[in-house]
Amino acid sequence: MRMLAWLFAAAAFVLSAAAAQEAPATPAQWRAAARADLEALRSIIAADTPIVVDEENPRLRAWYDRGYRQAQGRLARVRDRAGYFYTLAAYVNGFGDPHLALSQTATNPIARWPGFIASADGENTIVMVSEAGAPPEGARILNCDGRSLATLRTQTVFAYTLNPALARDQRAAHARLFLDRGNPFAPPPRRCLIEHQGARQSWTLAWRDIPEDFWQRYTIATNGPGAEFGVTLLDGGVAWIGVPTFGNDAAPQMEALIAEIDAR
Numbered sequence: 033m034r035m036l037a038w039l040f041a042a043a044a045f046v047l048s049a050a051a052a053q054e055a056p057a058t059p060a061q062w063r064a065a066a067r068a069d070l071e072a073l074r075s076i077i078a079a080d081t082p083i084v085v086d087e088e089n090p091r092l093r094a095w096y097d098r099g100y101r102q103a104q105g106r107l108a109r110v111r112d113r114a115g116y117f118y119t120l121a122a123y124v125n126g127f128g129d130p131h132l133a134l135s136q137t138a139t140n141p142i143a144r145w146p147g148f149i150a151s152a153d154g155e156n157t158i159v160m161v162s163e164a165g166a167p168p169e170g171a172r173i174l175n176c177d178g179r180s181l182a183t184l185r186t187q188t189v190f191a192y193t194l195n196p197a198l199a200r201d202q203r204a205a206h207a208r209l210f211l212d213r214g215n216p217f218a219p220p221p222r223r224c225l226i227e228h229q230g231a232r233q234s235w236t237l238a239w240r241d242i243p244e245d246f247w248q249r250y251t252i253a254t255n256g257p258g259a260e261f262g263v264t265l266l267d268g269g270v271a272w273i274g275v276p277t278f279g280n281d282a283a284p285q286m287e288a289l290i291a292e293i294d295a296r
Contacts, residue, residue, distance in 0.1 A: 055138075059111035066116045070103050073120060083127070092127055099126040106217060114140045114214035121192050122217070130195055142214030145246060146221075146237035151253040152206040157181050159226075161249050167235050171228040176209075176221035176237075185209055188218035204254040211250070212239055261285040263292050271296070 056062045074096075078084050083092045103123040110116055117136055124134040147166030148159045150173060159171040167173070176184060185205045186196070192215060194201035194208065212220040223236050252258075259274035261282075266272055273293065275286070 055113075056116075062112055062116045063107055063110045066110045066119045067107055069116075069120060070100070070107070070123065073123060074100055081132075092129070095126050095128075099123045102126075109216055111216070112214075113138070114142060115216045118192050118215045118217055125190075125192055125195075128195060128197060130198065140214050142212060143242045143246075144212040144220070144239045145242050146210055146239050148210065149246075149249055149253045150206050150210050152203040155182075157206045157209075160253050163243075165238055167224075167226045168228055171226045174225040174227055174232070176224040181206075181209065184221065188215075188220075192218060200255070203256075207250060207253045210237075261289050263289070263296060 056065050077096060083089075083096055086092060100123065103119050106115075106119045106122070110119055113136075117134075117140060121134050124132055147163045148169075149161040150157050151160040152158075157173045159167045159169050159173065162169045162171075173181060175181060179187075185208075189205045189208050190196045190201075194205050196202060196205070209221070220239060221237060223234060226233055226235050258276040261276065262274050264272040264274065273289070275289065276282075278286075
């Protein structure tokens with residue numbers, strides 16, 4: 033059964049979990065799948081990337097071994113799909129190369145939120161969307177479980193997904209910290225200190241299933257609101273050209289935009 037796709041630049045490699053014909057059904061089977069695919073990952077990296085022979089990037093070669101040992105240490109705690117995936121994801125993400133990524137052919141069933149979506153405001157983490165029983169919109173989250181949010185992002189987000197060297201991912205991590213995907217090695221925050229209208233309050237997070245419109249609002253929180261096709265004239269003779277997508281289905285809007293630019 034194909035469960036993970038390993039991507040390196042333009043080349044794609046498929047991992048087959050322990051060469052199984054069906055999805056693992058027991059914790060022991062998930063551990064066996066994780067162990068088999070960890071070895072497959074290590075072999076693919078050695079055979080199809082320059083990492084093990086790249087003398088100009090010794091950090092990558094060091095992580096090839098150190099990250100592998102860390103992944104081996106997680107194997108005993110693998111019990112389900114999430115444990116399987118995050119064991120391998122931590123190894124891949126640790127290389128810190130945006131050209132290397134791991135994705136599933138089936139998503140983890142767990143997707144929970146604490147009733148709010150946070151977003152970045154500079155270095156601050158601000159509640160952007162909130163429902164009843166959650167911290168109010170505009171509240172600033174100061175820390176959670178006695179740790180700074182920067183520390184939590186490093187330990188529970190960047191260790192498994194996103195890249196702290198990329199500005200977009202730095203912003204996205206503020207929201208990702210408050211999304212539970214069942215990672216057994218990085219449980220979600222339980223209690224946070226917030227500040228709202230000058231007053232500080234300790235808040236116990238109530239995790240629940242995400243609503244139907246969650247991903248749309250989450251995307252806005254991580255990427256910011258999308259631009260609209262068109263030309264906006266700013267002060268000083270500057271023109272702002274909005275291009276929200278280069279998707280093939282946007283060809284009519286792109287053609288109209290080009291015509292508008294030509295006309296101006």
